[in-house]
Amino acid sequence: xxxxxxxxxxxxxxxxxxxxxxxxxxxxxxxxxxxxxxxxxxxxxxxxxxxxxxxxxxxxxxxxxxxxxxxxxxxxxxxxxxxxxxxxxxxxxxxxxxxxxxxxxxxxxxxxxxxxxxxxxxxxxxxxxxxxxxxxxxxxxxxxxxxxxxxxxxxxxxxxxxxxxxxxxxxxxxxxxxxxxxxxxxxxxxxxxxxxxxxxxxxxxxxxxxxxxxxxxxxxxxxxxxxxxxxxxxxxxxxxxxxxxxxxxxxxxxxxxxxxxxxxxx
Amino acid sequence: xxxxxxxxxxxxxxxxxxxxxxxxxxxxxxxxxxxxxxxxxxxxxxxxxxxxxxxxxxxxxxxxxxxxxxxxxxxxxxxxxxxxxxxxxxxxxxxxxxxxxxxxxxxxxxxxxxxxxxxxxxxxxxxxxxxxxxxxxxxxxxxxxxxxxxxxxxxxxxxxxxxxxxxxxxxxxxxxxxxxxxxxxxxxxxxxxxxxxxxxxxxxxxxxxxxxxxxxxxxxxxxxxxxxxxxxxxxxxxxxxxxxxxxxxxxxxxxxxxxxxxxxxx
Numbered sequence: 143x144x145x146x147x148x149x150x151x152x153x154x155x156x157x158x159x160x161x162x163x164x165x166x167x168x169x170x171x172x173x174x175x176x177x178x179x180x181x182x183x184x185x186x187x188x189x190x191x192x193x194x195x196x197x198x199x200x201x202x203x204x205x206x207x208x209x210x211x212x213x214x215x216x217x218x219x220x221x222x223x224x225x226x227x228x229x230x231x232x233x234x235x236x237x238x239x240x241x242x243x244x245x246x247x248x249x250x251x252x253x254x255x256x257x258x259x260x261x262x263x264x265x266x267x268x269x270x271x272x273x274x275x276x277x278x279x280x281x282x283x284x285x286x287x288x289x290x291x292x293x294x295x296x297x298x299x300x301x302x303x304x305x306x307x308x309x310x311x312x313x314x315x316x317x318x319x320x321x322x323x324x325x326x327x328x329x330x331x332x333x334x335x336x337x338x339x340x341x342x343x344x345x346x347x348x349x350x351x352x353x354x355x356x357x358x359x360x361x362x363x364x365x366x367x368x369x370x371x372x373x374x375x376x377x378x379x380x381x382x383x384x385x386x387x388x389x390x391x392x393x394x395x396x397x398x399x400x401x402x403x404x405x406x407x408x
Numbered sequence: 409x410x411x412x413x414x415x416x417x418x419x420x421x422x423x424x425x426x427x428x429x430x431x432x433x434x435x436x437x438x439x440x441x442x443x444x445x446x447x448x449x450x451x452x453x454x455x456x457x458x459x460x461x462x463x464x465x466x467x468x469x470x471x472x473x474x475x476x477x478x479x480x481x482x483x484x485x486x487x488x489x490x491x492x493x494x495x496x497x498x499x500x501x502x503x504x505x506x507x508x509x510x511x512x513x514x515x516x517x518x519x520x521x522x523x524x525x526x527x528x529x530x531x532x533x534x535x536x537x538x539x540x541x542x543x544x545x546x547x548x549x550x551x552x553x554x555x556x557x558x559x560x561x562x563x564x565x566x567x568x569x570x571x572x573x574x575x576x577x578x579x580x581x582x583x584x585x586x587x588x589x590x591x592x593x594x595x596x597x598x599x600x601x602x603x604x605x606x607x608x609x610x611x612x613x614x615x616x617x618x619x620x621x622x623x624x625x626x627x628x629x630x631x632x633x634x635x636x637x638x639x640x641x642x643x644x645x646x647x648x649x650x651x652x653x654x655x656x657x658x659x660x661x662x663x664x665x666x667x668x669x670x671x672x673x674x
Contacts, residue, residue: 179453180447180453180457181446181447182452186560186652187445187446187648187649188648188649188651190649191446191648191649287557287560287561288554288557288558288561288563290557291553291554291556291557292554294452294553295553295554297554301571302568302571302572302575305567305568305571306568309568382453382454382457383453383454383456383457385454386452408674
């Protein structure tokens with residue numbers, strides 16, 4: 143047993159979908175979340191820069207006494223996970239491996255699609271993780287750079303979003319994928335539009351839910367779960383002014399957020 | 409006379425439209441350009457954070473011996489211009505005043521539209537600058553957060569961009585503006601789409617061109633123009649890896665760019 147909080151971070155607000163999944167699955171765990179909103183987004187930035195930013199934010203979380211770090215950002219997982227696992231003296235969970243495992247589990251005919259930011263797709267992290275489990279599958283990967291701005295603008299459906307998604311998903315439809323990994327923590331908010339274009343026969347893998355399941359396994363395996371019976375607290379911090387984050391948080395978190403603090407990192 | 413370079417900076421790549429205009433108007437001037445690509449975009453970030461980033465980048469330029477600093481970014485001009493003018497010991501030119509002056513000059517029936525990033529529009533900088541010159545005009549301002557991602561994705565026309573622009577520009581059409589200020593250095597690349605929606609009767613103010621004209625005036629007034637007859641050099645630096653910047657630069661600059669260096673700032 144260990145009552146210390148779980149540390150979760152993302153480049154911005156998207157990682158709150160992981161927090162939402164964690165709170166649903168592990169209601170007794172306290173969570174400290176950091177969004178690096180002063181430097182968001184990380185998706186288009188270089189591996190070195192993302193590694194530096196992720197290291198700084200994770201270091202701050204460790205300084206707060208967290209018992210485990212969840213990298214709730216696909217780009218940071220793709221670029222920085224090995225580096226964080228080497229440098230931190232506690233379990234570090236990324237979003238890529240759980241998503242890849244779920245994709246292979248749900249796939250029936252050997253065609254898997256992956257969508258994400260430019261950085262995540264260029265890194266090839268999902269391809270590597272999927273091929274390590276299922277070397278023979280065909281993978282169709284596509285960067286969808288406009289999805290994050292569309293979600294942050296609040297345009298979760300409507301003609302524009304449908305047109306953009308139709309264009310981005312065409313290569314996946316051409317290759318008849320039967321599973322699509324939502325390789326960005328913003329994308330679960332687009333599920334209805336994506337399902338409308340891909341059809342109900344295609345499984346959508348929500349890496350937020352898979353990562354929460356993986357976190358539960360790691361806590362159990364390490365014997366560091368929170369004492370039973372309590373209700374975990376949620377503390378949120380950002381690196382820029384909190385207004386926009388506070389306004390948008392409920393959409394990602396599924397519950398209202400009363401307070402966000404600003405911290406100086408980097 | 410002064411052969412020292414002009415310093416120009418932006419949060420990313422958009423400021424190259426200002427460099428393009430400067431090189432067309434002042435071919436003898438050398439230019440050092442910095443894009444803060446490790447922290448781009450500045451548009452959605454808080455005034456304090458933008459002020460800090462702009463101060464760091466401008467400080468680097470001053471260290472390189474520039475004779476004047478051009479803030480080729482509407483968000484930075486809106487939030488940081490007075491601060492930069494106080495702290496730097498050389499002329500500092502922003503993009504807002506020249507754009508506001510041109511808008512008032514082109515306006516005939518007292519209805520001016522302004523479009524820009526969330527930060528620029530929320531700052532009210534254009535409204536203040538326009539009202540200082542023409543207190544009685546009606547101003548319709550609209551943030552267009554998807555325009556920058558659309559330009560960076562290279563979707564400069566087509567159905568999606570037309571739909572997004574139609575939605576954003578509706579309030580300006582409802583108010584029958586006869587002038588629209590393109591209050592973001594990315595927006596000149598969308599001119600054909602914007603003109604198609606607004607009609608040829610609406611004047612589009614390109615703040616890049618107006619800022620180049622203002623820079624020429626300041627150099628002349630201060631007697632610090634480059635010696636005549638030479639051909640100015642262009643040096644470009646970014647704060648993240650240069651690949652994506654190099655690939656996209658020609659679209660904004662109108663000439664190919666052979667080399668971009670990476671600098672450590674912030």
